[in-house]
Amino acid sequence: MNGRQLARTATGRGGWGSGGLRARFKGVAVLAAGLLALTACGGGGEGGGDADTKGGDKAAATRTVKHDAGTTEKVPAQPKRIVSVSVTMTGHLLALDAPVVASQATPPSVITDKQGFFSQWSEAAAKNSVKVAYQGFEPDVEKVLALKPDLIVGASSGAENAEKFYDKLSAVAPTLLYRHDDVSWQDLTARLGKDLGLEKRAGEVVAAHDKRVGEVKAAITVPKQSAALVRDNQSAMTVFTAESAQGRLLTSLGFTVLEPPAGKGQTQGGRSDFAEFSQEKVADTAKDSSLLFVSHTPEEITAATARPVWKDLAAVEDKRVYDLGLDTFRLDYYSAGNLIDKIEKAFG
Structure with a gap:
């Protein structure tokens, strides 16, 4: 079963200018008030608790949800039109069969389809008729309003962090x-x-993913060497730890994930899932470890391992260099499934 088939099994359907915006925001708020009046009918329980209703109308039930930008009231207990303002979050929503009608898109690249949707879930988006809400990393509030969402879902981290737009988005619809x-x-x-x-x-x-992990773990032969999860940044090298999403998945499949070099590397915000070190320091630490490259093209992997600091490593000489796929920098249900497929093919 490949990643797309696995997605179908679990989901049932297969699945980033503020110019002039301030002057028009009052109109946005007025129109949004009408939308909220249609969907809200009182407060719900805390953080995804039991929804409240009025007059026994289950369709109008709402809940209060605590999320990473605050607490939002009057969230529809059963949303019908979700607009995602985070291309990263869209994959997680689609895996849940959430009613996503439109999503933010990135500029097209090697990790996206031609619309700017991540490749690992673009097929699921097409099957569910998900439209491009806007393209870019800042939410286009007017375009979101035009889509008439009853719920907006986005990110409070990454390039598409929408926290500074939270109040404007919340005037359109409840926002998480x-x-x-x-x-x-x-x-x-x-x-x-x-x-x-x-x-x-x-x-x-999650159960479908765990089942797939168990099946592949039983079918592969895990090398005795540790696995170095790396990403080449030309002058430096990122090392993913066992606490990273990629490291946790490899560990669940039976691999021993290489610990980063001794000493402090460059990190973002004190994160423990990865750190960046010099090429020489990583190569000296990797020694006999197999090299598993995260989010690279085959050509980039070939160029990286041809450098003098890498070409004489045992993993390169023994051809224990593996491509985990372009979609493995941020894991969601779909890209995790694709990574498992890669592992099965390489070590099965």
Whole structure:
């Protein structure tokens, strides 16, 4: 079963200018008030708890949700039109079969389709008729308004961090923002499931992944050498730790993930999932470890391992250099499935 087939099994359907905006924001707020009046009917329980209703109208039930940018009231217990203002979060939502009608898109690149949707879930987006809300890293509030969402979901970390736009987005529809850089995709999936009333689906998604991990773990031969999870940055090298999403997945498959070089490397915000070191320091630490490259083209891997500091390593000489795929820098359900497929093919 490949990553796309696995996605179908768990999801059922296969699945970033403020110029002039301030002058028009009053109009946005007025129109948004009408949208909120249609969807809100009182406060709910705390953080994905039981939804409240008025007059027994289950369709109008709402809840209060604590998220990473604050607490939002009157979140639809069963949202019908979600707009994602984070291309990263969109993959997590699609895996849950959440009703995403549109998503932020990035400028097209080697890791996206021609619209700017991440390649690992672009097929699921097409099957669910997900439109491009806008392209770029700052939310286009007017375009989001035009989509008439009853819920907006976004990120409070990464390049598409929408925290400074939170008040404007909240005037359009209830808005939930989440960090995705310091949590496993499984934990984020469970949290979204709870907050969106999709707990059952979240459990199915994680269970399908765990089943696939067990199957592949039993079918592969894990090398005795540790696995160095690396990303070449030309002058330096990023090393992913066992606490990273990639490291946790490799560990669950039976691999021993190489610890980063001794001493402090350059990190972002004190994160423990990866650190950046000089090429020489990483090469000296890797020694006999297999090299597993995160988010590279085959040509980039060839160029990296041809450098004098790398070409004489045992892993290069013994051809223990592996391409984990372009979609493995940020893991969601889909890219995690693709990574498992890569591991099965390389070590099965």
